Amino acid sequence: MILLLLSCATDAEPALVALGNREQLIRLSVDLRGVHPSEEELLAIEADLDLYDQYVDRYLADPRFLDRVEEILNTRMLTRDGRTYFDPGQAGLVVSDADVADSVGDEPLKLARHIVDNDLPWSELVLADYTMADPVLAAMWDLEHEGEGWATARYRDGRPHAGVLTMTTTWLRYPSAGVNANRHRANAVSRILLCDDYLARPVSFERSQIDAITTGDPEQVIADTPTCQSCHSSLDPLAAHFFGFWWDTEDAGLDEGTLYRPEDENLWRDHADREPGFYGHPTADIQDLAGMIAEDPRFADCAVETFFEGLTQRRTTDADWEELALHRNAFSESNQHVKTLVRSIVLSPEYRARSTSDPELAERLVPVKTLGPHQLESVVEDITGYRWSFDGRGISDNAEGLAVLAGGIDSRDVVEGSHDPSVGLLSIQERLAWSAAHHVVGHDLDPARTEDAILLRYVTHETRPPDEAFEAQIRSLYVDVTGLPLAEEAREPALMAQLWTEVHTVNGDPDEAWATVLSVVLRDPHLLFY
Amino acid sequence: MTPTRRRLLQGAAAIWGATTFGAVTSRSARAARGPRKFLFLFASGGWDATPLDPKFGADGVSAVQGTDMDPQTSLGQVGNLSWSSGPDRPAMDRYFSRWNKATALCRGVNVHSAGHEAGMRWMMTGTSASSYADWPTTLAAFAGEDYPMPHVVFSGPAYAGTEGAALVRGGGGTLLELIDGSIVGRVDEPAPVAVSPVDTMADALVYERAAAFADQQSGLGRTRAEDLLATLDRTMELEGRRFEAGLGDTGSGFLDQCVMATEIMRLGLSRCAMVGIPGGWDTHGGNQNVGAQMDDFFTDLDALMTHLASTPGRDAAWLIDEVVIVATSELGRTPKFNGAMGRDHWPYTSMLLAGSGIQGDTVCGATDEGFIAYPVDLATGQVRDGGTTLGTEHIGTALLTLGGLDSEKHLPGVEPLRGVLR
Numbered sequence: 001m002i003l004l005l006l007s008c009a010t011d012a013e014p015a016l017v018a019l020g021n022r023e024q025l026i027r028l029s030v031d032l033r034g035v036h037p038s039e040e041e042l043l044a045i046e047a048d049l050d051l052y053d054q055y056v057d058r059y060l061a062d063p064r065f066l067d068r069v070e071e072i073l074n075t076r077m078l079t080r081d082g083r084t085y086f087d088p089g090q091a092g093l094v095v096s097d098a099d100v101a102d103s104v105g106d107e108p109l110k111l112a113r114h115i116v117d118n119d120l121p122w123s124e125l126v127l128a129d130y131t132m133a134d135p136v137l138a139a140m141w142d143l144e145h146e147g148e149g150w151a152t153a154r155y156r157d158g159r160p161h162a163g164v165l166t167m168t169t170t171w172l173r174y175p176s177a178g179v180n181a182n183r184h185r186a187n188a189v190s191r192i193l194l195c196d197d198y199l200a201r202p203v204s205f206e207r208s209q210i211d212a213i214t215t216g217d218p219e220q221v222i223a224d225t226p227t228c229q230s231c232h233s234s235l236d237p238l239a240a241h242f243f244g245f246w247w248d249t250e251d252a253g254l255d256e257g258t259l260y261r262p263e264d265e266n267l268w269r270d271h272a273d274r275e276p277g278f279y280g281h282p283t284a285d286i287q288d289l290a291g292m293i294a295e296d297p298r299f300a301d302c303a304v305e306t307f308f309e310g311l312t313q314r315r316t317t318d319a320d321w322e323e324l325a326l327h328r329n330a331f332s333e334s335n336q337h338v339k340t341l342v343r344s345i346v347l348s349p350e351y352r353a354r355s356t357s358d359p360e361l362a363e364r365l366v367p368v369k370t371l372g373p374h375q376l377e378s379v380v381e382d383i384t385g386y387r388w389s390f391d392g393r394g395i396s397d398n399a400e401g402l403a404v405l406a407g408g409i410d411s412r413d414v415v416e417g418s419h420d421p422s423v424g425l426l427s428i429q430e431r432l433a434w435s436a437a438h439h440v441v442g443h444d445l446d447p448a449r450t451e452d453a454i455l456l457r458y459v460t461h462e463t464r465p466p467d468e469a470f471e472a473q474i475r476s477l478y479v480d481v482t483g484l485p486l487a488e489e490a491r492e493p494a495l496m497a498q499l500w501t502e503v504h505t506v507n508g509d510p511d512e513a514w515a516t517v518l519s520v521v522l523r524d525p526h527l528l529f530y
Numbered sequence: 531m532t533p534t535r536r537r538l539l540q541g542a543a544a545i546w547g548a549t550t551f552g553a554v555t556s557r558s559a560r561a562a563r564g565p566r567k568f569l570f571l572f573a574s575g576g577w578d579a580t581p582l583d584p585k586f587g588a589d590g591v592s593a594v595q596g597t598d599m600d601p602q603t604s605l606g607q608v609g610n611l612s613w614s615s616g617p618d619r620p621a622m623d624r625y626f627s628r629w630n631k632a633t634a635l636c637r638g639v640n641v642h643s644a645g646h647e648a649g650m651r652w653m654m655t656g657t658s659a660s661s662y663a664d665w666p667t668t669l670a671a672f673a674g675e676d677y678p679m680p681h682v683v684f685s686g687p688a689y690a691g692t693e694g695a696a697l698v699r700g701g702g703g704t705l706l707e708l709i710d711g712s713i714v715g716r717v718d719e720p721a722p723v724a725v726s727p728v729d730t731m732a733d734a735l736v737y738e739r740a741a742a743f744a745d746q747q748s749g750l751g752r753t754r755a756e757d758l759l760a761t762l763d764r765t766m767e768l769e770g771r772r773f774e775a776g777l778g779d780t781g782s783g784f785l786d787q788c789v790m791a792t793e794i795m796r797l798g799l800s801r802c803a804m805v806g807i808p809g810g811w812d813t814h815g816g817n818q819n820v821g822a823q824m825d826d827f828f829t830d831l832d833a834l835m836t837h838l839a840s841t842p843g844r845d846a847a848w849l850i851d852e853v854v855i856v857a858t859s860e861l862g863r864t865p866k867f868n869g870a871m872g873r874d875h876w877p878y879t880s881m882l883l884a885g886s887g888i889q890g891d892t893v894c895g896a897t898d899e900g901f902i903a904y905p906v907d908l909a910t911g912q913v914r915d916g917g918t919t920l921g922t923e924h925i926g927t928a929l930l931t932l933g934g935l936d937s938e939k940h941l942p943g944v945e946p947l948r949g950v951l952r
Contacts, residue, residue: 180874180875184645187645197648199643199645199647199648199658200648200658200659200660201658315660315661354751355748355749355751356749362749362750363750365749365750366750366751366754367747367748367749367750367751368747368750368751368754368755370754386719388717389717389718389719390716390717390718391718392718400704400713401704402704404699405698405699405704405705405708407694407699413574413685413686413687413688413806414687414688414699415647416660416689416690418690418694418697418699419694419754420690420692420693420694420695420697420754420757421695421754421757421758421761422694422695422697422698422699422761423678423679423698423705423761423764423765423768424698424699424705424708425761426758426761426762426765427705427708427709427765428708430708430765431708431711431713431714434711434714434721434724435714435717435719435720435721437721438721438722439719439721492739495735495738496735499731499732499735502727502731503728503731506727506728507728512722512728515721516724516728516731516732519732520732520735520736520739523732523736524736524739525739525740525743525755525758526739526743528758529743529754529755529758
């Protein structure tokens with residue numbers, strides 16, 4: 001069923017055509033939880049689209065939504081880059097580097113999770129007077145921490161706490177070269193929290209200005225040159241806040257390379273000599289800075305942009321302003337409540353659209369979204385019970401570089417994802433489907449099985465096409481895997497019967513025939529696209 | 531013409547009766563691959579550009595005021611090309627002695643930034659905007675022909691822009707295992723490797739479902755669905771030709787990856803590839819390692835050029851006549867040493883281009899003693915008062931031109947550096 005949604009135009013032609021009821025719920029569930037809805041949920045929404053609102057709230061309350069929050073914030077923070085920075089043995093840990101890298105990279109992302117899980121305002125990202133840690137990170141960064149899992153924690157080295165602005169992970173990920181005097185860090189703060197990247201601004205200098213930088217004191221030239229000041233007048237005061245984290249990590253030990261140094265806070269005098277400030281407003285310290293960032297309208301705008309892009313798989317442009325303003329209002333009126341923001345986005349007609357008749361919007365709207373590496377892994381695991389892993393690490397861990405091959409990022413060399421179907425992504429889907437199919441067949445057709453079947457509920461080793469059970473099974477597979485029933489007149493049952501027979505003829509093994517059939521269903525475009 | 535996987539699928543489909551194969555226009559009507567291929571070599575970290583843009587006094591040894599050269603180095607020169615020669619980098623002497631006629635240097639290339647991320651984006655796309663695909667992706671996506679793996683990134687940067695379907699990232703061992711299916715035997719819960727004809731029959735049904743899906747889409751959804759079809763076709767052809775490529779028989783070192791890249795080009799599987807140049811190039815301290823790293827790089831580059839010159843090409847007598855080598859980095863480094871005998875970030879860098887269509891024994895662009903670029907005439911690449919500061923965008927658009935693309939369509943208003951083209 002195709003429903004016509006709200007039209008912003010006044011003429012009779014609809015601007016947006018909505019997805020079918022089932023497809024809307026699948027999109028919502030995959031975006032918020034990384035799995036398909038249950039068949040019961042799909043049947044319910046098929047009968048009554050008004051239930052969509054209720055499912056939004058249900059899925060926002062699902063713990064898997066918090067995983068998506070982490071994943072989306074990482075596209076800005078880029079801290080899941082697989083680095084440990086230090087030998088964990090220095091902290092007395094006997095754990096794998098991969099485990100340490102997981103904990104290190106997650107420090108800021110777990111704060112985001114904590115914020116959303118506890119319905120705190122997003123400004124807590126910079127205002128939190130604590131950090132987050134698990135036992136591994138607590139040992140690495142010497143934190144006060146209790147419990148076995150992730151929990152709030154505090155640094156013991158006397159540093160002020162200001163959310164991600166005072167996390168060791170943040171400043172190891174964004175170090176500062178000596179002469180650059182924390183400017184790299186200042187730009188990271190601006191890019192991540194305000195969505196304003198100084199380095200994206202084109203630089204154009206007169207030859208005489210470059211000559212002056214080369215022959216004179218660079219800091220003085222920067223201070224005296226209007227072209228330089230167009231960026232440095234705000235960048236340098238921002239950079240002045242971070243000298244307490246002025247580490248030379250090259251060859252440094254764990255303590256030397258991670259401990260906060262209050263005595264270095266005023267080192268800015270020896271570098272750019274620009275007092276700490278935030279766009280013309282003097283600041284007393286890094287916590288003062290955090291307060292100003294939290295109140296800067298760009299901070300809220302950036303949060304809206306981050307979640308909008310994360311959920312819609314498209315980059316925002318000026319043309320999106322009207323749409324973004326709606327979500328921005330909802331976000332602000334809720335005191336920066338992330339679930340309210342996400343709710344606003346996923347309830348919008350654009351989000352629920354299959355297509356548009358507006359040619360301008362058609363240039364921007366992404367009506368077919370592609371599973372990212374995390375989603376591909378979790379959707380297939382949810383359907384089949386099978387997780388593709390290598391020594392325990394899966395696609396979402398970027399094991400074997402699979403996440404990057406599937407269009408994801410490694411947060412270091414590859415920092416922008418791709419949602420286009422590539423050879424890498426399709427190869428992974430094909431091989432994952434093959435492996436998962438064998439897992440299901442091995443389980444479901446085991447004569448000694450005592451648990452419920454995963455997918456093959458209608459057939460046994462003895463079932464052969466054209467048994468009625470065969471067609472029932474094929475139709476059931478498409479519903480289980482794609483969430484979309486086949487049409488009555490669909491040719492798939494007949495084609496699958498041919499495929500099953502061909503494979504069985506070749507090797508005489510019904511298990512192999514079923515695995516082949518199931519692998520084809522798991523490679524369906526309705527699984528990859530949503 | 532090599533039989534493609536698609537034909538096998540069509541054959542399989544024909545046996546099974548009418549399907550929707552004919553309903554969707556595939557981009558895979560393959561012709562002989564004529565266009566030049568491009569191999570990008572990237573030194574992440576911002577390499578010291580002085581070895582390719584040396585500053586010595588008239589005697590070729592003495593120092594100049596504005597630039598510190600590495601200790602124990604002196605001017606090396608063959609024809610119009612010069613470099614900093616030294617006992618820690620004999621391979622540079624050897625390379626330029628052998629390949630100067632096939633090699634051009636670009637100097638004083640403005641990357642418009644002193645930051646790694648921005649410089650990398652500028653170098654690879656010619657812009658600071660995130661919506662642009664990088665040069666190799668663009669060359670591969672708009673080749674006018676279809677390749678199973680249009681642009682393979684073995685390592686190094688990748689900017690997909692809106693052409694992600696043309697980009698195969700993370701190339702190397704894992705990709706090969708995915709292509710030949712052997713990866714399913716290596717996972718924690720292994721499965722048997724699929725064998726033809728099972729694989730072929732399954733592929734045919736997947737293709738049919740994808741074609742039907744594409745028929746239901748419109749707008750950008752249709753575009754993405756057609757990308758799916760084209761990519762399915764590429765994937766299936768790769769699977770069918772994996773043995774022909776001999777992939778998997780080579781190692782994982784820099785030279786191995788370069789040779790593998792040129793092999794997949796020779797076989798018509800790819801048009802472009804990116805391989806990261808090993809080494810710690812971000813030398814804020816301890817710049818003395820640069821000589822040895824350059825020596826390693828030029829040793830491999832020499833071997834690669836030898837391979838290209840001695841291997842029959844696909845569309846030309848030898849691979850060297852159809853492959854373009856582009857070696858570059860996202861930044862240059864300061865001309866003077868800092869207190870740690872290192873060099874910090876600098877917005878002007880040097881590039882090396884070699885192979886098909888490159889004007890050999892040529893230097894385009896120049897810097898003064900303080901490593902600041904002189905303006906150039908883009909038509910000749912030579913210094914000219916009132917000319918243009920040579921930028922990444924001018925070289926990138928020259929590469930697009932060399933690849934047969936209209937650069938004006940991809941980066942309007944930017945004049946290509948024609949002086950580097952033969």
